[in-house]
Amino acid sequence: MAADNTKPPNKILLVEDEFNIAKLFTYNLSKVGFECQHANNGREALAMAHKNKPDIIISDVMMPEMDGFEFRKKLLEDNELKSIPFVFLTAKGAEDDILQGFDLEIEDYIIKTSSPKVVIAKVSAILKSLEKERVKIVDEVQKAADTMGAKVVPDDAPIFNGFKIKQWHLPFKNVPGGDFIDYIKIDDDNLVIILGDVMGKRWGAWYFAIAYAGYVRSATRFVLESGKKDKPSEILHKVNEAVFNDERISEVFITLSVLLLDRKNNVVKYSGAGDLPIVYKSKEAQLVHSTGLLLGFNKSGLYEDLEIMINSGDEIYIVTDGITEARNKEGELYGHNRLIEFVNSILPDEDPIEKMKNEILSFSGGELEDDVSFIAIKVL
C-alpha cells in the first residue's frame, strides 16, 4: 500500500504522549513510506485530524489532557472524522482497554511492544481491506449508473469540423460527482457545449447531476426545435424555469456554462448561470464573465448572450471550481490568476489537456478536493 507510487502516501496520525514510543513508531512507519504525523494527546490530535484528514489513526489510551477513549468518542460524534479507521495502542495484557476499545468501534489494537514488522503489517492490512471495500462500493455505484444509462460525462469530446475540442474530467476520489458535460450537435456548423456543476459533492450530487443533465438535454432540444437555435441564453431560461418550479429539487443549485460554436459565422456565443468565467485567448488570455444567476434560484435568471468573434488559432477554456479551488500544501487556492498565466504559457503545438493535468496535480500534490472538469477548444 504505502509503496504504491501512483498515489500519495497514506497519512497516519499517531497519538502518543511517551516520546520514545512515538519516535520509534514514527521512524518505522515513515521508513516504509507512510506519512506519519504525531500528536501528544487527544486534544492536539483532534485539531490535527480536522486539518489533515489522516487515512488511519493510531492512538494510545492513557494520555494527559484528553485520553484515548475520550478522543475516540469525540471522533465518533464528528461526521467528517468518524469513519477514519482507528487503532488503539495498548500495553500487553490490558484486556479491559481492548474490550472497551471494541465498544468504541475501533478497527483493531496494537500492543505497544509489538515488533515494527507486526505494526506495519497490521496497518497495511487495515488500509488494504478498506481500500478493497471502497473499490467494491464505487464499482457498484458505477454499475448502477451504467445500468441506468446515465453518464454525466461523455468518454470523449466530439470531432467537430473547424475546431479541436478536448476534455479532461476527474471525479472526486473517482466516485461519480456533481460535474457534468454534454455536447449537442445541432448541424454541421453548430455545436452546443455544456458544462455544469451541481453544488455539493459526492454521491448525492451525482444523482442530481444525472437529473440535471436530463433537464438540460430536454430543454436544449425544446429550444432548438422552437427555432431559437442561435441563443444559449434561451437554453438557460428554459432549464431555469423547469428547475425553479420543481419542488423536488428546490434545494439543489447548479452552475452552468453554455457555449454555441458557430463555424459559419466565426462566432462563439456564451451564456452562463452562476458559472466561473471562461478563458478566451487570442494573443493574450483573458477572462470572459457571464451575467446569469444560479439555476433554480430566481424565476428570471437574467441570462444574456455574449458573443466572441473568433479567428484561426484562438483558444477557449472552460473550467469548474475543482481547478480554481485546488489548494497547494500551503493552503493557497489555484485561482484565476494562475489559470490565466497557465493558459498564456500553452504553446501552439502543446496538448493543453496533458499540460493542465500536470499543472493541477503538481500544484495540489495530487490531493484534489472536488470534481475537476476542463474543456479546451481551439479554432483551426
Next chain:
Amino acid sequence: MGIIEEVIDDIVVEIINLERATLKEADQLKSMINDKIEIGYKKIIIDLSTVEFIDSTFLGVIVSTLKKVASLRGDLKLVGFQPAVRSMFELTRLFRVFESYNDLQDAVRSFTN
C-alpha cells in the same frame, strides 16, 4: 470554532466561527436553520466575518435558505466578507441577491427598521 447561534428578538443570527466553511459544516448549518424556521423564524443573519474560504456546498445552503425564507416573506442577510469569500459571491453573481453588511449591528438594525 464552529457555528454559534444567537437569537435577537425575532432574528436568528448564525455566526460561522470557522476559517473554512465546507461540506460538513454545511449540513450542520442547514439543520440549525431549519429547526428555527420550523418554529416560525424567518429573519436570518449569517455572519461570515471569520470565514476565509467557503465551498460550493456551504454556499448552496446559504442560497437555499434565502430562497426558503423569501418564500415565507422573510429575508437572509449576510455580514462580513473576507476577500476570497467576497470573490466567491462575486463570481457566482450572488452579490446581487443578498443584502450584505460590514457589521452585525447594521444587519440587525436593517431588520428592525
